[in-house]
Amino acid sequence: MSEEKQHIVSYKEHFGTWAGLIILTIMTVAVSVANASLLTLTVVTALTIATTKAILVAYWYMHLKFEKKIYRIMLGIVMLLFVNFMLLTIIDYSTR
Amino acid sequence: MTHLVLPNSGHNRDPEANKMGMWLFLFTEILLFGGLFIVYFVYRSINSDAFLHASYQLNVTIGTINTIILITSSMTVAMSITALQKGNLKLSLILLWITQIFALAFLVNKYFEWGAKIDHGIFPGMAHYAEMASGEKLYFFLYFFMTGLHAVHIIIGGIFIAVVMKKMKEGKVTSERISLLENSGLYWHLVDLIWIYLFPLFYLIH
Amino acid sequence: MSAITSELNFFQVKKGIFSWLFTLDHKRIGLMYLYAILSFFLIGVVLGLLMRLELIAPGETIMKPKTYNQVFTLHGVIMIFLFIIPSIPAIFGNFFLPIMLGTDDVAFPKLNLLSWYLYVGGAIFALMTLVVGDGPADTGWTFYAPYSVQTGTNVTLAVLAAFILGFSSILTGLNFIVTIHRLRAPGMGWFEMPLFSWALYATSWIQLLATPVVGITLLMVIAERVFGVGLFDPSIGGDPILYQHLFWIYSHPAVYIMALPAMGIISEMIPTFANRTIFGYKAIAYSGMAIAFVGYFVWGHHMFTSGMSGSARIVFSIMTFLVAIPTAIKVFNWVATLYKGSIDLQPPLLYALAFIFQFLIGGLTGLVVGALAADVHLHDTYFVVGHFHYVMFGGTGFAFFGALHYWFPKIWGKMYNIKRAKIAFSFFFVGFNMLYFPMLILGLMGMPRRYYDYLPEFTNLNVISTVGSWVLAIGLIMMLWNLIQGWRNGTKAGRNPWGGITLEWQTKSPPPLENFDKMPVLNEGGPYNFKTK
Numbered sequence: 001m002s003e004e005k006q007h008i009v010s011y012k013e014h015f016g017t018w019a020g021l022i023i024l025t026i027m028t029v030a031v032s033v034a035n036a037s038l039l040t041l042t043v044v045t046a047l048t049i050a051t052t053k054a055i056l057v058a059y060w061y062m063h064l065k066f067e068k069k070i071y072r073i074m075l076g077i078v079m080l081l082f083v084n085f086m087l088l089t090i091i092d093y094s095t096r
Numbered sequence: 097m098t099h100l101v102l103p104n105s106g107h108n109r110d111p112e113a114n115k116m117g118m119w120l121f122l123f124t125e126i127l128l129f130g131g132l133f134i135v136y137f138v139y140r141s142i143n144s145d146a147f148l149h150a151s152y153q154l155n156v157t158i159g160t161i162n163t164i165i166l167i168t169s170s171m172t173v174a175m176s177i178t179a180l181q182k183g184n185l186k187l188s189l190i191l192l193w194i195t196q197i198f199a200l201a202f203l204v205n206k207y208f209e210w211g212a213k214i215d216h217g218i219f220p221g222m223a224h225y226a227e228m229a230s231g232e233k234l235y236f237f238l239y240f241f242m243t244g245l246h247a248v249h250i251i252i253g254g255i256f257i258a259v260v261m262k263k264m265k266e267g268k269v270t271s272e273r274i275s276l277l278e279n280s281g282l283y284w285h286l287v288d289l290i291w292i293y294l295f296p297l298f299y300l301i302h
Numbered sequence: 303m304s305a306i307t308s309e310l311n312f313f314q315v316k317k318g319i320f321s322w323l324f325t326l327d328h329k330r331i332g333l334m335y336l337y338a339i340l341s342f343f344l345i346g347v348v349l350g351l352l353m354r355l356e357l358i359a360p361g362e363t364i365m366k367p368k369t370y371n372q373v374f375t376l377h378g379v380i381m382i383f384l385f386i387i388p389s390i391p392a393i394f395g396n397f398f399l400p401i402m403l404g405t406d407d408v409a410f411p412k413l414n415l416l417s418w419y420l421y422v423g424g425a426i427f428a429l430m431t432l433v434v435g436d437g438p439a440d441t442g443w444t445f446y447a448p449y450s451v452q453t454g455t456n457v458t459l460a461v462l463a464a465f466i467l468g469f470s471s472i473l474t475g476l477n478f479i480v481t482i483h484r485l486r487a488p489g490m491g492w493f494e495m496p497l498f499s500w501a502l503y504a505t506s507w508i509q510l511l512a513t514p515v516v517g518i519t520l521l522m523v524i525a526e527r528v529f530g531v532g533l534f535d536p537s538i539g540g541d542p543i544l545y546q547h548l549f550w551i552y553s554h555p556a557v558y559i560m561a562l563p564a565m566g567i568i569s570e571m572i573p574t575f576a577n578r579t580i581f582g583y584k585a586i587a588y589s590g591m592a593i594a595f596v597g598y599f600v601w602g603h604h605m606f607t608s609g610m611s612g613s614a615r616i617v618f619s620i621m622t623f624l625v626a627i628p629t630a631i632k633v634f635n636w637v638a639t640l641y642k643g644s645i646d647l648q649p650p651l652l653y654a655l656a657f658i659f660q661f662l663i664g665g666l667t668g669l670v671v672g673a674l675a676a677d678v679h680l681h682d683t684y685f686v687v688g689h690f691h692y693v694m695f696g697g698t699g700f701a702f703f704g705a706l707h708y709w710f711p712k713i714w715g716k717m718y719n720i721k722r723a724k725i726a727f728s729f730f731f732v733g734f735n736m737l738y739f740p741m742l743i744l745g746l747m748g749m750p751r752r753y754y755d756y757l758p759e760f761t762n763l764n765v766i767s768t769v770g771s772w773v774l775a776i777g778l779i780m781m782l783w784n785l786i787q788g789w790r791n792g793t794k795a796g797r798n799p800w801g802g803i804t805l806e807w808q809t810k811s812p813p814p815l816e817n818f819d820k821m822p823v824l825n826e827g828g829p830y831n832f833k834t835k
Contacts, residue, residue, distance in 0.1 A: 006274070008181045009174065018171040025163050029156065032300035046296035053292045061174045062285045063278075070483075071119055078123045081511060081598060082130045086137060088599060089547050092614035093138055099816045104485050106400065106407035113409050113484045120476045124514045131518035131548055135533055143539050220529040230539035237533055241525060 007066045017060040024053045111275040118279040122286050125249070129290050132242050136297060139234045146231020151301040153218070154239075155209065159299035162205050163291065169198035170288045173257070173281045181271050185264060188277075192261050195284070199254045206247055210240070239298055246290055253287045256280045311715065311812040326411035327815060331418050332397030333713070338418075339389050340782075342425055346380035347778065349373050354737075354771040357764050360756055370754035371440035372455065376432065378443030379460060383467045384425050386694055387556060389702050390563035391509075392421070392474055394709065395502050399478060401806045401813060402496045404487025404822040409480035417473045424467035431456035431463070442752060444553070447534035447545040451526040458527055461520040468513045468520075471559070475509030478502050487805075489824050493584065496804045496829050500587040501566025504594040508555045508562075512598070516552030519545065543608050550601035558597040560694055561661075562590055564701035565632055568654050571708055572636050574802040575651035576643025579830040582635040589628035596625040606677045615674055622672035629665055633658060648800065649723040653704025656731050660696025664689055667742060682752070685745025691738045703730075703781065710785060711795030715811040718788025726784055729777030736770025804829055 028049040032042060059065040064072060140147045176191035213236075217224030220237055228236070260280045263269045269276050312329050322330055353373055356363045365373065396414065400407050408414050431438040439460040441450045450457050482503050486495065523545070526532025534545045573580045580586065602610060602618030636658060645651070667689040671677045680686060711717050740763040745751075749760045756764065798807040805822045806813075825831050 006181055008178055011175055011178055014171050014174045018167060021167045028296055028300060029160055046300055050293050050296055054289050057170060057285050057289055061170050062282055078126060078511065082127065084599060085551055086134050089134055089138060091617060092610045093141060095611040095613040100818050102406050104405050104487055106405055106409060106485050110484055113480050116480050116483060117410060117476060120479055120510060124472055124510055127511055128514040128518050131515045135544060138544055220531050233538040234540060
């Protein structure tokens with residue numbers, strides 16, 4: 001069975017992704033060291049930065065940006081599911 | 097004896113199917129760790145002070161170094177795929193060796209981190225652990241469980257990559273048949289992804 | 303290219319036990335699951351009959367209370383993890399999904415064999431709890447903390463069994479999803495696929511995504527037993543209710559793993575025996591996906607009296623009522639298919655009709671307990687026991703035996719005695735309803751579940767129920783005996799004894815190793831378009 005020509009991600013693009021990840025890592029450490037209080041905001045910030053890193057890893061390192069749409073849809077549904085598990089469980093604890 | 101051959105035979109080589117299978121497996125890993133993250137978030141929300149206090153006992157520097165190690169190892173494994181696609185088997189293998197070294201470095205760091213805790217009796221069942229405040233006990237139980245399970249996955253990922261390296265040397269994984277290398281890379285990136293969330297949640301609470 | 307007839311069927315190509323134990327043929331793997339699953343089912347039946355014997359009279363009848371707790375725990379573990387969850391996908395999904403899609407195997411045959419070994423391994427662990435240490439777990443199949451982390455019985459072993467079985471389930475789901483995406487026959491789009499395939503697709507996603515959550519939860523239970531302190535321990539700030547959340551995040555979707563494939567079977571059998579195209583193909587396909595999706599968000603209805611917050615209870619109750627809607631759509635469409643069809647009342651259709659009747663009772667009683675105010679009275683009573691047996695046994699169980707009668711001639715190339723099959727069915731049906739309907743009444747009267755004893759006023763209904771279990775057992779034995787006789791001495795069956803038009807009826811009975819001896823031909827106008835016959 002013949003395949004289309006593979007899409008090759010260049011070394012430069014991989015290095016660029018790495019640089020982005022390192023910058024975000026430094027950011028997230030800096031934010032937490034700087035903020036002694038504001039726990040909730042720190043969690044939100046930390047998770048936002050972590051999710052940005054995750055998207056970089058998924059889209060470039062894991063090639064998701066260049067795959068068929070079905071993979072992004074599947075991952076989206078999986079993350080939606082997980083977030084809803086979390087949400088529904090937390091509703092119990094936050095309204096007791 | 098001859099038999100009918102179907103155009104959509106399952107015996108055809110299908111890299112797309114292998115890729116899809118790997119992604120589906122990664123989804124199960126996400127949900128597996130997801131259960132632990134749910135426990136973490138519930139307990140952090142009802143024990144927030146204890147979690148904050150307990151997190152001071154972790155070394156942010158080592159955690160950051162480990163994060164950088166994993167991010168870099170993700171880069172090297174992704175580059176090894178590029179190298180093999182371009183026909184450069186030697187460079188591809190070198191990059192995979194580097195990935196393995198990073199994996200080992202991560203585990204060594206973990207060994208020292210855990211060792212320091214255990215030396216101080218901070219481990220479920222040990223004396224100092226028993227004296228801690230209740231929310232802090234939960235924090236450390238989760239810390240050991242989650243980073244331990246994560247370390248197990250690093251070992252599995254390392255073995256997977258080692259198997260792929262062997263097959264590359266034997267000529268069974270090539271630029272034309274690259275599925276196994278790509279899928280081992282996907283698994284490795286997942287291990288990196290889990291740590292990307294573990295790191296801020298355990299080390300960077302303050 | 304020219305088609306070449308395969309002379310041998312898949313039984314004949316290779317012989318000997320090792321050709322089975324190391325097979326990669328999805329049909330043989332399906333049959334190995336069948337033999338294993340039926341064996342464990344029979345053990346589960348015996349445990350159930352023993353429970354009913356204990357309950358024929360108040361007070362201690364044949365066993366001590368702790369033994370009774372162990373019996374109902376093992377009964378639940380075996381029936382749920384070893385029978386109902388795997389049965390239809392692992393047996394009929396494995397055997398028929400590739401054939402119905404017009405291909406020659408699943409996407410990952412070696413993974414398929416691994417799934418079988420994991421199943422057998424997990425089963426061995428589960429049965430080992432019978433013979434080692436302090437005996438089987440006595441916690442109920444739900445393993446609730448804190449009792450499950452404290453009791454001296456074989457919880458760790460039982461929970462490990464469930465963990466291993468979970469992996470078998472996950473890998474089967476993974477295999478089917480890729481098979482359905484990648485291996486359909488040329489020209490068979492998503493909406494030309496049989497409805498059994500749609501049902502397996504929805505089920506596989508649940509197997510894939512929900513099972514890992516219970517996997518990690520069970521590991522947490524083991525960790526707490528090993529370290530003496532753990533994540534559900536209130537003395538360190540933990541919460542036993544969190545265990546229930548995590549457990550039911552899987553175990554509720556698990557009931558859809560049980561129900562959806564059964565519904566897929568019914569969607570296959572009804573068009574064939576009504577000789578009509580299915581009413582509302584797309585509605586049935588979509589409703590299966592909707593059940594899978596919404597079913598992820600209803601788990602809290604198992605926890606209404608646990609101490610969960612009021613707001614959470616309201617949310618879960620609403621979601622529970624929502625998930626009933628796609629289910630009702632299916633029932634409506636099946637009945638509409640039968641209406642003005644040319645009905646051929648063969649044994650498989652009898653099972654399908656019983657399914658509709660019993661699943662309806664089960665589903666409606668589910669709504670009763672899904673209502674918050676009613677559940678306060680009915681939780682942990684026999685009403686719940688009646689409810690879930692109606693859906694899982696009267697529903698999925700009957701669909702399973704219906705499928706066995708439907709595809710029997712295709713698998714073994716022989717036909718069983720139809721008249722005896724119908725008589726066995728009658729005993730089975732009457733016995734089932736005698737056994738479980740009284741439970742609905744007993745629950746409303748207030749009889750609690752998981753008790754080896756009860757108040758004297760509950761005696762009469764318990765006697766009826768126990769006698770019902772004997773009638774059911776007779777029906778089961780008659781049914782299995784008839785099928786075994788059919789396998790040994792039955793008349794030879796042709797390719798299409800029932801007049802079905804999905805692809806499996808085009809090939810030989812039994813099928814050749816590569817599934818087809820001639821290139822399969824898709825129906826014009828859809829998979830159930832009987833007009834083209």
